[in-house]
Amino acid sequence: MKLKNSSLFQTKCYINGFWLDAQNGATIAVTNPADQRLLGTIPNMGRNEALEAVKAASKAFDRWKKRSAKERANLLRRWFELIMQHQDDLVLLLTLEQGKPLAEAKGEIAYGASYIEWFAEEAKRLYGDTIPAPSATQRIVVNKQPIGVCAAITPWNFPNAMITRKAAPALAAGCTFIIRPASQTPYSALALAVLAEQAGIPKGVFNVITGSAREIGEVLTFDDRVKKFSFTGSTPVGKTLMKQCASTIKKVSLELGGNAPFIVFDDADIESAVQGAILSKFRNAGQTCVCANRFYVQSSVYDEFVEKFSNATRELNIGNGLDDGVQIGPLIDENAVAKVQAYLDDALAKGAELVTGGKRLGESLFFEPTIVKNATSEMLVAKEEIFAPLAPVFKFDTIEQAIEYANDTEFGLASYFYAQNIKTIVQVSDALEYGMVGINTGLISNEAAPFGGVKQSGLGREGSKYGIDEYVEMKYLALGGL
Numbered sequence: 001m002k003l004k005n006s007s008l009f010q011t012k013c014y015i016n017g018f019w020l021d022a023q024n025g026a027t028i029a030v031t032n033p034a035d036q037r038l039l040g041t042i043p044n045m046g047r048n049e050a051l052e053a054v055k056a057a058s059k060a061f062d063r064w065k066k067r068s069a070k071e072r073a074n075l076l077r078r079w080f081e082l083i084m085q086h087q088d089d090l091v092l093l094l095t096l097e098q099g100k101p102l103a104e105a106k107g108e109i110a111y112g113a114s115y116i117e118w119f120a121e122e123a124k125r126l127y128g129d130t131i132p133a134p135s136a137t138q139r140i141v142v143n144k145q146p147i148g149v150c151a152a153i154t155p156w157n158f159p160n161a162m163i164t165r166k167a168a169p170a171l172a173a174g175c176t177f178i179i180r181p182a183s184q185t186p187y188s189a190l191a192l193a194v195l196a197e198q199a200g201i202p203k204g205v206f207n208v209i210t211g212s213a214r215e216i217g218e219v220l221t222f223d224d225r226v227k228k229f230s231f232t233g234s235t236p237v238g239k240t241l242m243k244q245c246a247s248t249i250k251k252v253s254l255e256l257g258g259n260a261p262f263i264v265f266d267d268a269d270i271e272s273a274v275q276g277a278i279l280s281k282f283r284n285a286g287q288t289c290v291c292a293n294r295f296y297v298q299s300s301v302y303d304e305f306v307e308k309f310s311n312a313t314r315e316l317n318i319g320n321g322l323d324d325g326v327q328i329g330p331l332i333d334e335n336a337v338a339k340v341q342a343y344l345d346d347a348l349a350k351g352a353e354l355v356t357g358g359k360r361l362g363e364s365l366f367f368e369p370t371i372v373k374n375a376t377s378e379m380l381v382a383k384e385e386i387f388a389p390l391a392p393v394f395k396f397d398t399i400e401q402a403i404e405y406a407n408d409t410e411f412g413l414a415s416y417f418y419a420q421n422i423k424t425i426v427q428v429s430d431a432l433e434y435g436m437v438g439i440n441t442g443l444i445s446n447e448a449a450p451f452g453g454v455k456q457s458g459l460g461r462e463g464s465k466y467g468i469d470e471y472v473e474m475k476y477l478a479l480g481g482l
């Protein structure tokens with residue numbers, strides 16, 4: 001691994017300011033999904049180490065919450081600056097462990113850092129209220145206080161940004177933070193800890209623990225000293241963790257699965273819609289929670305859209321993310337390849353027609369960007385989150401059909417549509433049951449916007465002026481006898 005700063009490649013966990021192995025010396029191997037080569041190992045920690053992390057975060061909270069907002073802001077700003085100074089190394093680490101092309105990894109590092117930059121500023125704007133009291137002898141004051149020790153568990157698909165999107169508001173609010181990253185992609189999280197330490201963020205404030213999801217997850221969700229739990233991952237796991245948090249009534253944020261519709265109306269700019277479709281569908285080889293999952297195209301422009309979308313898809317360059325010009329990297333593991341093959345086989349067996357792609361490259365984890373047309377609601381691709389480079393294209397006739405089909409899912413994270421008519425835009429954006437709606441764009445994620453879902457796609461919002469509210473408690477002071 002040719003890093004400019006080799007200290008960024010850490011194979012130990014960061015707890016209470018110390019770099020530690022598992023108490024029993026157990027480790028987990030980490031491999032590069034592009035070639036299955038061993039990158040290194042990480043500690044396979046469990047219950048005991050998780051308890052140490054909670055103890056450290058609890059102790060550090062008493063001091064961290066008393067730092068001024070400006071002091072916390074300045075430390076976060078320094079962390080942001082160090083991340084951007086070391087972007088090249090962080091990009092290389094991310095592509096090696098997750099597989100996404102270097103250009104996308106560069107985008108993720110900047111995106112992840114933007115949350116730290118954003119919440120460094122929000123730290124200084126955590127305002128309360130004074131409210132005119134009904135009684136002349138009273139005053140009402142409302143303030144916001146850090147909730148306490150926060151814990152999080154994150155997925156492998158965005159190994160940097162899913163962590164900073166939580167850690168930044170937590171630290172900005174005055175909370176301390178414990179992250180357990182996915183075991184497939186731990187090195188991005190550990191590199192963030194190296195830079196947090198260099199930025200001067202005190203020991204115990206930001207802690208990274210790797211290892212047993214179940215054991216560590218049980219400590220982070222059942223331990224009463226943890227006051228806030230934030231999870232990004234699949235809906236089934238989110239439900240499990242939410243249940244575990246109920247035992248101590250923790251404040252919970254959930255960023256879960258999606259099943260995004262991508263609707264193309266007959267007055268859409270088709271060229272623009274195709275560009276948006278490529279961006280939304282094939283980013284991270286289709287492995288993002290906001291990827292377009294179902295394409296609904298109005299019948300009069302169906303053939304044109306399918307032809308132009310497939311022509312653009314055939315141009316995509318698939319290969320090792322380290323190589324120049326690669327746009328489609330590998331899937332994360334064998335299970336992901338088997339799942340997309342099963343979805344494709346099911347669609348074809350139920351009448352879909354293959355337009356482009358459809359093949360796994362040898363025995364690798366690479367799967368061609370694939371489009372099928374004549375998709376129908378009976379197919380698994382209409383109901384489940386594909387999380388791979390497979391695009392089913394459905395046909396509709398009326399705006400009412402488009403809305404009905406788009407909302408026919410338990411998920412409600414991202415949605416997209418392309419239209420020019422303002423009445424269509426207002427009617428459809430009002431009717432879509434999703435937390436986020438991209439209108440004439442396939443890219444909706446940024447630090448200034450409230451990212452999150454409705455229905456079974458989650459609870460709460462990350463980023464924007466709303467994101468810090470997930471990490472505070474509101475306190476109302478009634479000043480009487482005046």
Ligand SMILES: NC(=O)c1ccc[n+]([C@@H]2O[C@H](COP(=O)([O-])OP(=O)(O)OC[C@H]3O[C@@H](n4cnc5c(N)ncnc54)[C@H](O)[C@@H]3O)[C@@H](O)[C@H]2O)c1
Nearest residue numbers: 154155156181182213214217233234237255256257258289
């Ligand atoms: N809404 C969002 O912002 C968002 C972002 C990224 C990914 N996701 C979703 O995540 C899923 C893909 O990621 P994934 O396969 O890693 O999801 P996953 O739910 O299988 O795993 C997510 C994380 O939870 C851990 N985990 C799994 N079971 C656990 C348990 N019982 N206790 C504690 N931790 C446990 C995993 O090790 C991993 O670190 C997709 O559904 C995708 O939509 C959502």
Ligand SMILES: O=C[C@H](O)CS(=O)(=O)O
Nearest residue numbers: 157158287288289290445
């Ligand atoms: O996979 C889920 C991420 O939240 C995707 S994004 O980078 O925030 O769009």
